[in-house]
């Protein structure tokens with residue numbers, strides 16, 4: 001089927017010359033080179049080897065956002081420009097706890113005024129057909145997809161959450177401000193199933209990614225309280241191979257009990273995941289750190305979604 005994804009990330013698989021331990025996590029079914037989107041490759045000249053200190057951001061209060069990001073690791077949304085000579089201006093436009101630059105398509109429509117459950121579907125054909133743009137939340141079971149959705153719309157139980165993995169089992173559409181959808185998906189990697197069964201992601205979810213023309217971007221959730229998992233890298237690679245636009249959302253950034261997460265802080269896990277994922281992408285996919293407990297990242301995700309949506313609607 002011909003795809004109409006309009007926000008393809010710049011993707012390029014690097015030659016597999018790396019010999020670090022990270023190659024243990026290298027997904028096995030990757031093509032040598034993924035196609036470039038003309039729109040995004042047009043922005044590639046903006047990358048420059050300077051650094052950005054996010055702690056300069058207006059309103060940046062969280063200690064964990066004080067990371068230095070080279071400009072070539074920033075996600076530049078369509079229409080955004082970066083003046084490498086003006087670090088302060090760039091810094092002010094990087095969303096807190098992320099690599100996402102705020103661009104001209106962010107237009108003050110990021111607030112959630114109302115949100116409602118619409119329907120559950122088990123086949124892409126059953127999903128709403130009104131042509132409104134949508135964002136899908138996907139990730140391992142229990143990573144916090146439903147919790148993030150509730151945090152974004154400021155409702156405690158709009159999407160049902162559970163300590164027990166496997167709570168969400170269908171494609172659930174929630175309409176926001178009567179104009180766009182958040183989609184809560186079932187988790188992958190659940191159960192004590194053997195490795196092969198775990199990487200065989202639910203057929204209907206994959207069909208949904210490949211056939212849903214109104215899907216603006218997938219938000220792939222990664223648990224930042226535990227070390228990087230191969231299944232998450234595989235999933236990101238699968239989305240990349242299939243040219244499905246994605247944003248990496250690191251969840252549970254409030255969890256810092258060292259014993260439980262193997263002694264590593266969320267920031268360290270996030271950094272490791274990013275360095276692993278960079279081996280497969282020419283340009284860093286957009287990423288953001290969040291917590292549904294403290295609502296860290298909530299407003300930033302909504303701004304990011306707003307600029308993606310506005311661009312999608314105009315093209």
Ligand SMILES: Nc1nc2c(ncn2[C@@H]2O[C@H](COP(=O)(O)OP(=O)(O)OP(=O)(O)O)[C@@H](O)[C@H]2O)c(=O)[nH]1
Nearest residue numbers: 141142143144145146147161162166167168187292
């Ligand atoms: N500390 C902390 N716990 C979280 C966070 N987000 C989710 N949780 C907890 O993680 C558990 C799973 O959350 P869900 O939102 O149901 O996860 P899910 O990804 O929708 O799970 P499935 O639908 O089963 O795939 C719940 O006990 C949540 O309270 C977070 O940001 N911080």
Ligand SMILES: [Mg+2]
Nearest residue numbers: 145146167168
């Ligand atoms: Mg769920």
